[in-house]
Amino acid sequence: MKTLSVNHLLGIKQLTAEDLHLIFETADHFKEVINRPIKKVPSLRDITIANLFFENSTRTKLSFELAEKRLSADVINFSASQSSVKKGETLVDTVNNILAMKVDMVIMRHPKPGAAQFLSERVNACIINAGDGTHEHPSQALLDAYSLREKMGDLKGKRIAIVGDILHSRVALSNIFALQKLGAQVKLCAPKSLLPQYIESLGVEIETDLMKTLQWCDAVNMLRVQNERMEVKYFPSTREYAMLYGLTMEKLEQLRKEIIILHPGPINRGVEITSAVADSDQAIILDQVENGVAIRMAIIYLLAAKLNITAQ
Amino acid sequence: MPSKVLLSGAQLELLLHRLAWQLIENHQDFSNTVLVGLQPRGVILLEELMAIIKKEQPQGKLTFGKLDTTFFRDDFRRSTKIHTANSTEMEVQVENKKVVFIDDVLFTGRSIRAALTAINSYGRPESVELLVLVDRRFSRHLPIQPDYVGAQIDAFEGDRVRVNWEQQLQKSNVYLEEGNS
Numbered sequence: 001m002k003t004l005s006v007n008h009l010l011g012i013k014q015l016t017a018e019d020l021h022l023i024f025e026t027a028d029h030f031k032e033v034i035n036r037p038i039k040k041v042p043s044l045r046d047i048t049i050a051n052l053f054f055e056n057s058t059r060t061k062l063s064f065e066l067a068e069k070r071l072s073a074d075v076i077n078f079s080a081s082q083s084s085v086k087k088g089e090t091l092v093d094t095v096n097n098i099l100a101m102k103v104d105m106v107i108m109r110h111p112k113p114g115a116a117q118f119l120s121e122r123v124n125a126c127i128i129n130a131g132d133g134t135h136e137h138p139s140q141a142l143l144d145a146y147s148l149r150e151k152m153g154d155l156k157g158k159r160i161a162i163v164g165d166i167l168h169s170r171v172a173l174s175n176i177f178a179l180q181k182l183g184a185q186v187k188l189c190a191p192k193s194l195l196p197q198y199i200e201s202l203g204v205e206i207e208t209d210l211m212k213t214l215q216w217c218d219a220v221n222m223l224r225v226q227n228e229r230m231e232v233k234y235f236p237s238t239r240e241y242a243m244l245y246g247l248t249m250e251k252l253e254q255l256r257k258e259i260i261i262l263h264p265g266p267i268n269r270g271v272e273i274t275s276a277v278a279d280s281d282q283a284i285i286l287d288q289v290e291n292g293v294a295i296r297m298a299i300i301y302l303l304a305a306k307l308n309i310t311a312q
Numbered sequence: 313m314p315s316k317v318l319l320s321g322a323q324l325e326l327l328l329h330r331l332a333w334q335l336i337e338n339h340q341d342f343s344n345t346v347l348v349g350l351q352p353r354g355v356i357l358l359e360e361l362m363a364i365i366k367k368e369q370p371q372g373k374l375t376f377g378k379l380d381t382t383f384f385r386d387d388f389r390r391s392t393k394i395h396t397a398n399s400t401e402m403e404v405q406v407e408n409k410k411v412v413f414i415d416d417v418l419f420t421g422r423s424i425r426a427a428l429t430a431i432n433s434y435g436r437p438e439s440v441e442l443l444v445l446v447d448r449r450f451s452r453h454l455p456i457q458p459d460y461v462g463a464q465i466d467a468f469e470g471d472r473v474r475v476n477w478e479q480q481l482q483k484s485n486v487y488l489e490e491g492n493s
Contacts, residue, residue, distance in 0.1 A: 002394070002396055003394050025397075026397065028399075029380070029382075029383075029397040029398075029399065029400070032399070032400050033383065033400075033433075036402075036433045036434060037433065037434060037435060038432065038433040038434075039433075040433070041383035041384060041433075042383070042384060042429065043383045043384075043385075043388050044388075046389075071383075301383075304388075304389065305388065305389060305394050307389060
């Protein structure tokens with residue numbers, strides 16, 4: 001009987017390749033569950049989960065909440081904008097107060113890198129990182145890899161490119177770790193100003209020419225330019241960025257091969273990807289959203305299995 | 313662990329034929345019936361029974377599904393053992409159909425309880441029957457009894473009763489592994 005090697009999901013970095021495969025296999029079963037006439041299983045009916053969102057989110061929050069409800073967990077939602085955080089309460093105090101209401105699991109998004117790790121060392125609950133600043137977004141990387149695996153089969157030796165704002169992207173870092181653990185080759189493509197220093201030390205290739213990257217890859221993950229995290233200008237204009245790094249139908253047609261296109265959302269249509277590309281058959285953006293629920297059900301289920309009731 | 317054979321391949325073959333005929337007797341052409349094998353081991357029994365029924369009724373059409381009950385079990389987080397799910401293949405309508413659950417060994421009845429909940433995700437059957445190859449008597453934790461039984465066996469609680477399926481039915485058998493109790 002297989003189980004995860006970790007008790008929290010803080011990042012992909014801490015997971016093994018076996019963990020990734022176990023999550024994917026479990027997600028396969030949950031994908032069947034969410035396509036049944038009644039899309040719910042009673043496994044987690046005695047578990048309470050708190051969704052703590054200290055930063056805005058649409059997709060991730062809804063996807064986690066739906067995954068929890070499909071597993072029959074009780075759910076409480078918290079968003080920082082309407083809370084005592086504004087009155088000066090610390091993170092640990094906020095979470096401990098929530099845990100005092102008998103909560104078993106915390107799913108947290110936070111603007112500070114390392115917030116999930118910090119919390120897991122200080123409170124007595126299972127922590128799932130739903131994005132911590134520019135650090136990691138493990139559930140997104142898992143659903144990206146799962147969606148690719150669904151289209152391409154085993155990712156071993158496959159060429160995957162990540163294009164766009166790597167510097168501010170937690171999706172990029174988690175994706176690099178996940179794809180490498182699954183044996184894929186990873187190439188990053190961005191203007192020099194949007195690439196973190198020393199990123200090549202992770203064993204990825206760097207390219208600044210989008211066309212060369214597209215020629216090389218089997219699939220491309222187009223990242224959003226995260227204007228909200230930019231305190232200074234990283235490129236001259238949005239128009240110039242769109243011309244050099246935006247994915248258009250013309251660029252795809254020049255390739256003479258079909259590549260798979262991912263986007264973690266939200267899309268800036270006309271900037272990193274045009275509407276025609278985003279809505280084309282090559283884009284699997286909506287598959288990613290559907291798979292997101294199955295992947296998150298698998299993560300929650302596998303971590304909940306480690307909350308042994310007899311140990312409480 | 314010492315083990316002893318309870319049913320030989322030849323006995324198993326006879327039992328399977330009897331069970332198949334009992335199903336035919338009650339369900340005739342199976343037009344309103346869905347046979348549901350419970351994962352993992354009930355599925356093998358389902359396939360064996362369907363092969364016999366098809367031989368007897370070559371023109372008949374059998375509808376069947378494979379149901380996994382892992383996510384409906386009542387022992388999640390209650391034992392150190394973590395159950396790995398198997399695939400569910402239920403591409404059939406069960407609404408207002410006569411469903412027959414098929415499993416190899418009936419022990420505590422908890423898997424059947426889970427299956428009764430799980431099947432409701434696909435609709436409301438007209439009725440649900442239970443067919444088992446081996447019924448371990450006096451070991452039930454729940455008020456669940458089979459409608460079709462291959463053989464009844466008495467065993468101590470710690471013992472394990474297993475069906476060893478081989479490619480050739482003649483080489484298959486049912487055996488008992490004695491536990492420590």
